[in-house]
Amino acid sequence: MRGHRAAGGVVASAYGVGVTLTAPAHHATAAAVVPAVALEAHDDGYRLTPLADDGAADGTAERVPAAALPERVAGLEAAGVRWVWDTAAVYPALLAAGVRVERAHDVRLARAILRGTTVPLPAYANLPRDGWDEPSADPADGLFALDRAAADVSAADEHRRQQQVVAASPRPGALRLLLRAESAGALAAAEMSAAGLPWRADEHERILAGLLGPRVPSGQRPEALEVLVAHIREALGAPRLNPDSPVELVRALRAAGLTVETTRSSELRRLEHPVIEPLLSYKKLSRLHTANGWHWLDTWVADGRFRPDYVVGGVATGRWATRGGGALQLPKQVRGAVVADPGWRLVVADAAQLEPRVLAGLARDRSMAEAGRGRDLYDGIVATGAVADRSAAKYGMLGALYGATQGAGGRLVPRLAARFPQALGLVEQAARAGERGAVVGTLLGRGSGSPSDAWRAAQAAASDLDASDAVVRRARSLSREHGRFTRNFVVQGTAAEWALCWLADLRRRLWALGAGRLAERPHLVYFLHDEVLVHTPEHLVDEAAEAVREAAAAAGRLLFGDFPVDFPLDVAVVERYSDAT
DNA sequence: CCCAAAGGCCAC
DNA sequence: AAACGTGGCCTTTGGG
Numbered sequence: 001m002r003g004h005r006a007a008g009g010v011v012a013s014a015y016g017v018g019v020t021l022t023a024p025a026h027h028a029t030a031a032a033v034v035p036a037v038a039l040e041a042h043d044d045g046y047r048l049t050p051l052a053d054d055g056a057a058d059g060t061a062e063r064v065p066a067a068a069l070p071e072r073v074a075g076l077e078a079a080g081v082r083w084v085w086d087t088a089a090v091y092p093a094l095l096a097a098g099v100r101v102e103r104a105h106d107v108r109l110a111r112a113i114l115r116g117t118t119v120p121l122p123a124y125a126n127l128p129r130d131g132w133d134e135p136s137a138d139p140a141d142g143l144f145a146l147d148r149a150a151a152d153v154s155a156a157d158e159h160r161r162q163q164q165v166v167a168a169s170p171r172p173g174a175l176r177l178l179l180r181a182e183s184a185g186a187l188a189a190a191e192m193s194a195a196g197l198p199w200r201a202d203e204h205e206r207i208l209a210g211l212l213g214p215r216v217p218s219g220q221r222p223e224a225l226e227v228l229v230a231h232i233r234e235a236l237g238a239p240r241l242n243p244d245s246p247v248e249l250v251r252a253l254r255a256a257g258l259t260v261e262t263t264r265s266s267e268l269r270r271l272e273h274p275v276i277e278p279l280l281s282y283k284k285l286s287r288l289h290t291a292n293g294w295h296w297l298d299t300w301v302a303d304g305r306f307r308p309d310y311v312v313g314g315v316a317t318g319r320w321a322t323r324g325g326g327a328l329q330l331p332k333q334v335r336g337a338v339v340a341d342p343g344w345r346l347v348v349a350d351a352a353q354l355e356p357r358v359l360a361g362l363a364r365d366r367s368m369a370e371a372g373r374g375r376d377l378y379d380g381i382v383a384t385g386a387v388a389d390r391s392a393a394k395y396g397m398l399g400a401l402y403g404a405t406q407g408a409g410g411r412l413v414p415r416l417a418a419r420f421p422q423a424l425g426l427v428e429q430a431a432r433a434g435e436r437g438a439v440v441g442t443l444l445g446r447g448s449g450s451p452s453d454a455w456r457a458a459q460a461a462a463s464d465l466d467a468s469d470a471v472v473r474r475a476r477s478l479s480r481e482h483g484r485f486t487r488n489f490v491v492q493g494t495a496a497e498w499a500l501c502w503l504a505d506l507r508r509r510l511w512a513l514g515a516g517r518l519a520e521r522p523h524l525v526y527f528l529h530d531e532v533l534v535h536t537p538e539h540l541v542d543e544a545a546e547a548v549r550e551a552a553a554a555a556g557r558l559l560f561g562d563f564p565v566d567f568p569l570d571v572a573v574v575e576r577y578s579d580a581t
Numbered sequence: 582c583c584c585a586a587a588g589g590c591c592a593c
Numbered sequence: 594a595a596a597c598g599t600g601g602c603c604t605t606t607g608g609g
Contacts, residue, residue, distance in 0.1 A: 244604060246588050264589065266595075287590060290603050315599060319593085326601055329592040355593095395594090402597040409597070488598035492593095529593045529599090587606080593599080 026561035027173035027444075034103060037076060038084040038156035048072070051084065055160030070097035077101050084159045087186035088136040088312070095194035100518045102508070106183040107155050108132050109313050110162050113182060116449055118441030119175055121165045132158055136311065171445055177558065178444035181497060182313060184504030188524055189310035189320065191507065195518060196305025197338060197525045198346075198535060204297050204337035211285060211333070218295050225289065228282040235275035243282055291326060292334050300325040304341075310527070317489050318446050318496035319529055328528060338526075338533075338577035345541045347522075348580035349548045349571045350531035351499070353377040356397045356423075357567055358495040361560040362443055365422035369565040386419035387412060400424055401491050403431060403484035427487045434486025435479045442493035443559060448486050455482065494559075498567070499530055501555035506532065509547035513540055522547075533577065541573050 038049040038057070045065040049057045064072050073083075073094055083104040085091075094101070111132040114124050130152035166175045209215070213223030221229065233241050238252040249263045258271055265283055268276055300306055306325065314321030322328050330338075340346045351357075356377055360368035371380030378393035387393050392408070396416050399409025417424040430440050437456065440448045455478055461467060462475030507524055514521025514537070522536035522544040536544040549569055556567045572580035 242605090246605075248605095262588080264596095269594095283590080287603080291591070291601095317599065319599065321600060323601090326591075326603090329590085329601060331591055350593095399597065404595085404597040406597080407595045409595075484598065492599065531593080582609100584608085585606100586608100587604105589603085589605105591601085591603100 026558070027171070027177055034080050034082045036082040036084050036105070036159070038154065038159060039073070039090060040085060040155045041089070045069070046090075048076075049154070049156045051156055051159070055156070055163045057154075057156045066093075070094055070099045073101070074099045084155050086136070086155070087183070087190055091187065091190040092194065095190055095518070098517055100191065100511070101187065102511075104183050104187055105159060105162075105179065106186045106312075107158050107162070108134075108136065109182045109186060110179045111158065112313060113178060113446060114162060114165065114175075116447040117175065117445045118439055118447045119169050119171045119445040121169055123161075123165045123168065174444045177501075178446060178497065181444075181500035181504050182318075184507070185320070185500045186312045188503050188507045188527070189312050191518060192524050192527060193307050193309060195523050195525055195535070196303075196307040197533065198341055198344075199301045199304060199306040200337050200339045201297055201301050201304070203339060204301070204334060205294075207334060207336055208288075208293060208297075212289055212293070215294050222289060225282060225285055228278045228285070231278035232275055232282060235273070235278065243279065244286065288331065288333055291329075292331055296325070306338075308526075315496075316449060317493040318442065318500070319492065320527070327526075332578070336576055336578040340535060340575050343538055345536055345538050346525075346574050346577060346580075347534040347536060347541060347544045347548055347571065348531070348574060348577060349534070349545075349552075349569045351502070351552065352568050352570055353397075354498065354530040354567070355401055355491050355495050357565055358498055359401070359423050359427065359491050361556070361563055361565040362490065362494050363423040363426035364563055365420055365426075366564070368420045368423045369563070373564065373566050374568075381416070381419075384419055386415050400427060401488055403480075403487045427491060430490045431483040431487035433483075434489075435483035437479075437482070438486075440486045440490055442490060442497055444494075444497050446493050446497070448489045448493075451482050495530065498555050498559055499527075501558050502551050503527060503532065505554045505558075506534075506548060506551035509551055510534060510536075510544060513543050513547065545571050545573060 036051040036055075038047075038051060040047055042063060045063055046069050047061055047063055049061045052058050070093075077099070081101075081103070083101055084107060085104060086108045087104055087106045088108075091101070091104075114121060115133070132153065162179075166172050166179070169175060205215070211224065216222050229241075229243060232243055233239050236252045236256045238255070241252050242248050246263045250260055253260045253263070253275070256273070256275065258273055260267060260271070265280055268280060306327070308325055308327030309323040310327070311321040311323055320328075338346070353372065353376070356368065357372055359365070360372065367384070368377075371377055371384060373380070376390070378390045378397070381387060381393035381397070382390055387396055392412055395409045396412030398404070399407075400413045400416055402409075404410040404413065413424070417428075433440050434448070437451050437459065439450055458471075458475045458478050462472045464471075503524070510522045510524065511518075522534055522540050524532060525535045526533035532548065534544050534548060548571060552567050552569050556565065570581060574580050
């Protein structure tokens with residue numbers, strides 16, 4: 001096993017792959033000297049608890065009726081306060097009342113991170129489960145989750161405990177940064193839901209009518225799909241075929257003499273037959289109709305806004321998930337409906353080749369960082385002579401990040417490994433750790449979690465001398481599968497940390513650009529892993545675009561210090577989302 | 582009637 | 594192009 005050398009020292013497996021023993025100095029952030037106030041539901045209203053510097057409640061808790069909360073919070077906020085709370089449970093109501101806050105510590109999200117971190121936290125190891133381990137409040141459930149948490153341990157007490165275990169840990173700087181970024185992300189998520197993504201229902205209707213025909217009642221096939229179904233049935237000689245049924249469809253394809261294993265478009269595309277073209281068109285349009293058609297529009301768009309419900313930290317790697325509306329899978333087909341308000345513009349920015357760049361920083365691979373300096377990273381890899389063209393560089397890198405063994409991607413990985421041993425070695429090491437069942441960590445210490453009991457049982461069964469071939473094969477397959485997960489985890493998870501830092505810095509910069517309420521200033525309206533949309537008054541587009549770039553550079557410095565890895569953005573200022581590349 | 586798995590496809 | 598990571602959500606299908 002090749003050690004991963006970094007500024008701080010050599011990696012130790014107990015700390016997770018890619019994590020240095022001594023925290024790099026640039027993670028040693030100074031604690032903000034801002035008074036903290038814990039806020040949580042209490043009886044019919046809320047309880048506000050001022051916290052001393054050491055996190056202890058100072059004994060002057062205040063009870064505030066729900067109706068009076070926004071005004072009280074706004075008053076304290078004006079004086080400068082860090083809120084200690086469950087953002088998803090409390091902040092939406094404040095935003096609805098027009099109150100935006102600058103800083104928060106999300107006790108529930110912090111609990112989840114500290115539960116799973118690869119940084120040793122002895123004092124947290126045997127903590128019994130309580131309400132803070134429960135998932136975020138579903139908006140439909142009101143304050144139920146918050147009440148549950150409050151019944152166990154107060155936000156003030158849990159916050160104090162979190163501060164103490166972090167301070168006593170070997171990597172307080174990294175963990176503080178991670179918790180700050182996660183908490184700021186929670187603020188940004190609530191703010192984006194409140195502001196909503198500008199969505200023109202009339203434009204969406206126009207797109208649907210152009211592709212599907214006139215609107216039809218739900219449960220009915222639009223005209224364009226009816227026509228395609230007729231062609232498909234005719235071409236297959238199957239007058240009653242339902243093309244939405246994979247079972248019926250594969251049977252009909254075989255009856256027509258086509259050798260198919262599945263009905264996947266990628267498989268069908270390789271075949272020559274009159275049914276293929278109408279069938280592929282049908283699949284594409286049927287997907288649009290069912291996933292983002294009129295029903296979706298009626299359900300998810302109101303008052304010219306689509307309001308996704310983001311689930312911060314909803315993915316094991318630290319990426320966000322969403323609940324309802326499929327907000328992270330908006331097909332390119334309908335992005336023409338995302339249109340800035342009159343007099344406003346959209347700044348669309350995405351981080352170019354984010355994951356390989358993050359890997360370069362994580363592994364402190366100077367060759368890979370150099371390949372991406374001031375240019376497209378994949379072009380830079382081609383320039384080293386490692387591979388023939390950009391496409392090979394891209395699929396080879398993605399193959400390395402995903403654990404490809406077959407196909408073009410898999411074949412290219414060894415060439416990249418020879419050229420960039422540091423970077424490729426790190427993901428390889430993460431994969432080996434995962435195959436053994438070890439926990440790996442991101443740069444800031446988010447942990448990948450232990451494999452399930454079933455996984456361990458399968459490995460144990462395979463180690464038995466009498467184990468059958470099938471049992472051994474199954475265990476190896478599960479082992480490699482988990483290795484692919486941990487391989488990807490270290491990179492995807494650290495990329496998510498970069499994106500959180502970007503978002504956190506950006507929301508503050510945007511706020512400072514304007515005046516008035518959140519929706520009157522340049523503000524975030526959408527976030528998609530490595531991409532943001534900012535809605536901004538036209539006269540501030542240049543400042544907003546600059547803020548997006550400066551925030552990206554700041555995120556790079558925050559995570560990687562002076563290690564020379566670039567995080568360039570593709571930035572477009574447009575009226576319509578579909579006009580950005 | 583509800584529910585979960587399977588097949589499929591959308592995003593990164 | 595393929596099938597190699599993270600997800601959500603749609604329809605079909607088959608079970609209770």
